Amino acid sequence: MKFETYSSSRESCCDREACAPVLSASDLSLFYGRKAAFRGVNLDIHEGCITALVGPSGCGKSSFLQSLNRLTDLIPACRIEGTVTCCGKDIHEPATDLIALRRRVGLIFQKPSPLPFSIRRNLDFPLREHGFTDRGEREAKMESALRDVCLWDEVKERLDSPATSLSGGQQQRLCIARALALEPQVLLLDEPCSALDPISSGAVEDLIADLRNRFTVVVVTHNLAQARRIADDVAFFWVKENAGRLIEHGPAEAIFSDPENELTRAYIAGLRG
């Protein structure tokens, strides 16, 4: 069964029935010390779809995103309850290969985060660490990833200059290319446009829309118009009892045109949040 969502008119094949969810959180809670960032989240991420996480600041969207590839492990005193499964496997099992998990589920930060290397080495370094020993192969992957983000023509003449010499929007696209070069299954984006100017933001947004079907994308955004433009699925978070909660989720069209929850309705109408 194909969902006729808003975005399916743009060749989405977001098939929620045919495939099991790529990522699935069940009864997931996250605590920083004693404070809960979010509680009791149940959410399935469907293959090939763009899922937008929306809601006001401080409602646990970013924490939820980072818990999906266990990047929250880096934060001391951070504790997780509940389970996350990636392709049917619990990612919190002791036997989980974190390196493989994070390669499969890549994450892009809000602030562009180039490493202090040249443009070339920014892409080359992760590839080499993931076992691509053939230089030619790495070069080919680098070029195709940079082409995917429409950055190749802008940087091909100066691959050996510092990545920090690029503009903010270029840096963010470089970071996306760096993640794409590793051929992840899922790409998590944490407000990828919020630190950028409107033109760069538009370029990155178009890029995310182009990733549909090739990758599964989960994007945190404050920008409802953006979520409306690119998302297949929308999950709405809100703070209740001092902790982030998942209030409502479903196909973007349903959420935007006829939300079930009053809070969602008020937030989407711009009355709250």
Next chain:
Amino acid sequence: MKSLIHRQRKPADAFAAVILWVMAMAVSFVFVWIVFSIVAGGLSSISREFLTKPPEFSGRSGGISTVLVSTAVILMICLGAAVPLGIATALFLSEFTGNDEWFGRLVRRSLDVLAGVPSIVFGLFGSVFFCRVLGMGYSLIAGGLTLACMVLPIFIRSAEAGLRAVPEEYRSTAAALGISRRAVIFRLILPAAVPGLISGLILSLGRAAAETAALLYTSGYVDRMPESVFDSGRSLTVHIYDLAMNVPGGNSHAYGSALVLVVLLLIINGAATWIGEHGLRRRLIRS
């Protein structure tokens, strides 16, 4: 408004400014005076022979070649022991223990206490532990290892500060790309921390090269050419001390040796800075 900006300076302000000026001048004067007296007293004894001939008549004549060799050997042993141990400990402190874990706190506190221990106490420790217990006797290796113990606290704390100055972003970015901890440390954090490590190294080398007390008990006074690291040898500082205090008529060569020591420290400083800036730049591009 104008009267507020251009109002007259109060006498107290002027007085404070004068006091501060005088203080700053006094400090500069001490520095200039030291350099001037070393150059004035030492320049006459500097010659090619001074650097290439062994000392004669307890250093009154001849040169300092054997002393230079012993100093270099002691410093190399010191660095050879202190750098790997120090970097490993600093990595442990910055990457593997939190700021408030008890073990990290214990290590940091011990290092801070050690950094304040007078060098003569390190000398006594070295002469008991390295010379007697480990049976090295008065030797270059005992002196070098004692110096290593002495400079380790300074080196570790400044190396740790250098490692902590590497933005946390790099670590999370690399982790998000699924890069192993080992690669993050060796290919990203260590190269990014090189400026901090180099400044720690310069501090430590400076302190080691300037040390006298700790070496008196451990590497000894012998001014012959050392044949192995287990021979006793005389460092530049011990040579200066001996010429100035125990050898009548040794003053001009004491000044000469002091001048050599100062120039040596400047060269070490410059070389380390240059290596940090240029030699390691290929690995990492800073904006």
